[in-house]
Amino acid sequence: MQNWDAMNDDDFRMEVRRFIEQNYPEDLRFLAHRPRFNVIKPWLMLLVEKGWSAPHWPLQYGGMGLSPRKLLIFMDEQGRWGVARQFLGESGTVQLGPMLIRFGTEEQRQTLLPKIRTYETIWCQGYSEPNAGSDLASLTTEAVIDGDDFVINGRKIWTSSALDATHMYLLARTDKQAKKQQGISFLLVDLATPGITIRGIKNIAGTTDYCEVTLDNVRTPRHNIVGGLNQGWTVSRSLMGFERINTGSPRRAEFAFKRLEALARERGLFKDAGFLDRYTQLGLDLADLKAVYMYFADMVSRGETLGPDLSVLQILSSETNQRITEFMLEASGDLGLTVSAGEDDNEGVDALTPFLVMRAVTIGAGTAEIHRNIIAKRILNLPA
Amino acid sequence: MTNKIVNATDSPPPGVTDKDTESSSEIREQLALLRDSANRFTAGDAHIKRARALRGTRPGYDLDVWRKMAKLGWLGTLIPERFGGVGLGCAEMATICEVLGRSLLPEPVTAAVVLAGGTLLYGDNEELKSELLPALTKGQMIPALAWRENVHHCDFLAVDTRAEETPHGVRIFGAKRLVVGGVFADGFAVSAQSRSGIVLYWVPSAAAAPGLSFRVLPDGRAIADLTLSGVEVPASHRIAGPGAAITALARAFDEALIMTAAELLGLSTKVFEITLDYLRTRVQFDKPIGSFQALQHRAADLYIQQRMCRHALDEILSSVQKPDLHPDTRGALASRIKARCSDASLRITRDAVQMHGAMGFADECDVGLFLKRAVTLSAWLGGAQVHRRRYAKLALTEMAS
Numbered sequence: 001m002q003n004w005d006a007m008n009d010d011d012f013r014m015e016v017r018r019f020i021e022q023n024y025p026e027d028l029r030f031l032a033h034r035p036r037f038n039v040i041k042p043w044l045m046l047l048v049e050k051g052w053s054a055p056h057w058p059l060q061y062g063g064m065g066l067s068p069r070k071l072l073i074f075m076d077e078q079g080r081w082g083v084a085r086q087f088l089g090e091s092g093t094v095q096l097g098p099m100l101i102r103f104g105t106e107e108q109r110q111t112l113l114p115k116i117r118t119y120e121t122i123w124c125q126g127y128s129e130p131n132a133g134s135d136l137a138s139l140t141t142e143a144v145i146d147g148d149d150f151v152i153n154g155r156k157i158w159t160s161s162a163l164d165a166t167h168m169y170l171l172a173r174t175d176k177q178a179k180k181q182q183g184i185s186f187l188l189v190d191l192a193t194p195g196i197t198i199r200g201i202k203n204i205a206g207t208t209d210y211c212e213v214t215l216d217n218v219r220t221p222r223h224n225i226v227g228g229l230n231q232g233w234t235v236s237r238s239l240m241g242f243e244r245i246n247t248g249s250p251r252r253a254e255f256a257f258k259r260l261e262a263l264a265r266e267r268g269l270f271k272d273a274g275f276l277d278r279y280t281q282l283g284l285d286l287a288d289l290k291a292v293y294m295y296f297a298d299m300v301s302r303g304e305t306l307g308p309d310l311s312v313l314q315i316l317s318s319e320t321n322q323r324i325t326e327f328m329l330e331a332s333g334d335l336g337l338t339v340s341a342g343e344d345d346n347e348g349v350d351a352l353t354p355f356l357v358m359r360a361v362t363i364g365a366g367t368a369e370i371h372r373n374i375i376a377k378r379i380l381n382l383p384a
Numbered sequence: 385m386t387n388k389i390v391n392a393t394d395s396p397p398p399g400v401t402d403k404d405t406e407s408s409s410e411i412r413e414q415l416a417l418l419r420d421s422a423n424r425f426t427a428g429d430a431h432i433k434r435a436r437a438l439r440g441t442r443p444g445y446d447l448d449v450w451r452k453m454a455k456l457g458w459l460g461t462l463i464p465e466r467f468g469g470v471g472l473g474c475a476e477m478a479t480i481c482e483v484l485g486r487s488l489l490p491e492p493v494t495a496a497v498v499l500a501g502g503t504l505l506y507g508d509n510e511e512l513k514s515e516l517l518p519a520l521t522k523g524q525m526i527p528a529l530a531w532r533e534n535v536h537h538c539d540f541l542a543v544d545t546r547a548e549e550t551p552h553g554v555r556i557f558g559a560k561r562l563v564v565g566g567v568f569a570d571g572f573a574v575s576a577q578s579r580s581g582i583v584l585y586w587v588p589s590a591a592a593a594p595g596l597s598f599r600v601l602p603d604g605r606a607i608a609d610l611t612l613s614g615v616e617v618p619a620s621h622r623i624a625g626p627g628a629a630i631t632a633l634a635r636a637f638d639e640a641l642i643m644t645a646a647e648l649l650g651l652s653t654k655v656f657e658i659t660l661d662y663l664r665t666r667v668q669f670d671k672p673i674g675s676f677q678a679l680q681h682r683a684a685d686l687y688i689q690q691r692m693c694r695h696a697l698d699e700i701l702s703s704v705q706k707p708d709l710h711p712d713t714r715g716a717l718a719s720r721i722k723a724r725c726s727d728a729s730l731r732i733t734r735d736a737v738q739m740h741g742a743m744g745f746a747d748e749c750d751v752g753l754f755l756k757r758a759v760t761l762s763a764w765l766g767g768a769q770v771h772r773r774r775y776a777k778l779a780l781t782e783m784a785s
Contacts, residue, residue, distance in 0.1 A: 291692075292692055
């Protein structure tokens with residue numbers, strides 16, 4: 001077994017770069033959307049074959065055993081080449097795997113991790129509900145013990161990639177008497193179980209990426225609980241290090257900025273002093289966002305614990321993304337509205353799709369307002 | 385620099401490299417020690433009180449304070465040991481400037497030591513350096529740089545002042561404006577056009593005195609305008625000849641931009657702390673006003689601005705330390721941070737006034753002092769718009785062509 005973590009940083013970077021450049025499908029670079037599984041599958045299978053599908057898992061579970069420092073290199077290189085987010089945002093390898101390693105039983109690790117790593121099972125995350133969004137702890141999906149099973153009833157919504165998933169990990173209330181956060185358990189469910197209905201929800205960008213999942217008397221064996229009864233909140237909040245700085249990466253903003261540049265070249269906008277001023281401002285915003293990101297990335301590299309100030313990165317990153325795509329829409333004018341969505345469109349740069357897609361970044365990973373609440377209360381110690 | 389913006393795909397990724405983490409933690413420790421010492425110097429609000437009391441007075445500076453800073457070695461931070469300095473880098477100087485900025489210290493450390501001192505240091509007259517720099521580090525000689533002229537744009541290359549050759553040196557004709565520190569300077573570094581390009585001369589204050597007039601900046605500090613009507617200066621006082629003068633000015637200018645940014649960050653951080661205290665204690669509608677979400681989110685936004693300045697400054701300080709840095713890259717970095725900290729400090733100080741309500745509008749409230757210092761320093765050496773354009777020119781030229 002290759003010990004990737006023992007490699008010198010530069011050699012490792014070059015090895016990763018070479019592999020990506022030689023193998024990643026050209027037509028899937030810098031996608032505006034998260035691709036469907038069957039589109040990205042050939043690439044994921046190459047990663048599996050190479051042993052690279054779970055880079056941050058320990059070697060003993062089939063991961064690459066990368067330290068945070070090497071992981072950042074690994075992710076940087078994917079971002080640099082515009083590798084689809086399917087891997088980075090994938091719920092099984094990035095989210096569930098580490099949680100199982102931290103909280104799962106040995107049996108869960110032995111049976112579940114190999115299938116996650118090889119994409120034999122594909123996982124989606126059942127957290128949000130119609131009446132539990134920002135206030136997630138008010139969720140009402142209920143799981144009741146009945147013999148050897150939990151019986152689950154409720155509705156999950158905004159579940160990304162549920163149409164491609166085979167399994168779901170979810171939060172359900174297992175003690176109605178307990179305080180909000182304390183009566184919740186973390187359960188695993190096979191989506192083929194009777195009683196599950198999945199409905200795709202079309203988003204404003206025109207794609208059907210997220211879903212509503214209805215659970216009607218769905219049975220899952222009692223051993224499919226992670227972290228013990230009523231420990232679900234702790235398990236779901238346990239993501240650490242790079243798993244958390246992922247959504248704050250400046251790569252998407254950088255990509256948006258490059259598209260803005262392409263648009264400007266195409267339309268000759270750089271001759272316009274007004275355009276250049278705002279373009280420069282955004283370029284500086286991006287440069288300073290990178291500085292903030294690197295501060296947190298360096299913390300992760302040194303193995304330090306991230307605090308609530310990570311919300312600063314989350315807000316900056318998402319809002320910089322939005323500002324760039326908003327300006328791009330404005331700069332493209334009516335012509336930008338008529339090009340069809342699609343990255344390799346020869347008719348011109350599509351300004352509309354990125355603008356619409358980026359509406360979600362200040363919502364999905366915790367709304368920008370919730371992150372401002374976190375800063376105000378937990379960092380600035382402002383009174384309640 | 386250019387690559388970073390223009391062509392991210394082909395640039396080396398910003399990821400972690402094999403840098404020596406042990407030595408970087410050592411550097412962090414040293415900077416923390418320096419910060420502690422500077423914080424002790426500025427403890428309490430004595431300097432803020434002084435800044436208030438000295439408003440509109442002349443010279444408006446305290447030489448005792450200046451000498452104390454010399455004793456601490458701060459004035460020689462950037463000056464090599466062979467000229468009596470400490471020979472440290474921009475990161476150390478910025479640490480000091482940031483703390484001084486917090487305290488609203490009226491003495492113009494950046495203008496005298498970094499801008500004027502840097503012009504001397506990066507010039508090509510070794511003899512003059514040996515004469516002036518040790519005195520500068522000891523606090524016995526305070527220089528000022530007279531570079532600004534009466535043109536709209538803020539560019540140290542826009543020089544109309546003339547240096548006409550005489551048998552023994554030059555005679556200088558021209559008008560310099562807004563010389564920070566000019567009120568108590570012992571001499572002026574003056575940029576002028578010679579037959580072969582821009583040069584820099586040292587004009588002792590005795591020779592310059594007849595042409596000095598004074599005005600007051602928004603923060604209450606006096607500054608000088610300097611008219612030179614044929615002042616004669618010996619050849620030995622040439623700080624830098626053609627070519628070297630531009631190099632020296634560029635470097636001193638960039639370092640002064642970075643230090644000004646550090647001062648702006650310092651004062652923004654301090655006024656934000658003052659404002660947070662107010663939000664926690666001021667009660668209206670039976671609650672501390674800091675419990676209202678409108679104000680909480682406003683405060684969170686200011687905090688984000690402050691953190692962005694902090695991390696951008698830290699990144700830039702470690703980049704400018706690199707020995708093989710191209711001047712254009714340094715210029716782009718300096719303009720980037722000056723633009724960021726100018727914008728952010730104006731926003732933070734304006735909002736500090738707003739969140740203090742009617743009290744914030746009262747002259748007796750200190751937040752107004754912070755606002756006015758931010759207004760002053762933001763505009764000095766060029767404001768945010770000036771520096772965004774300079775950044776575009778230096779870092780984004782490939783793009784525009």
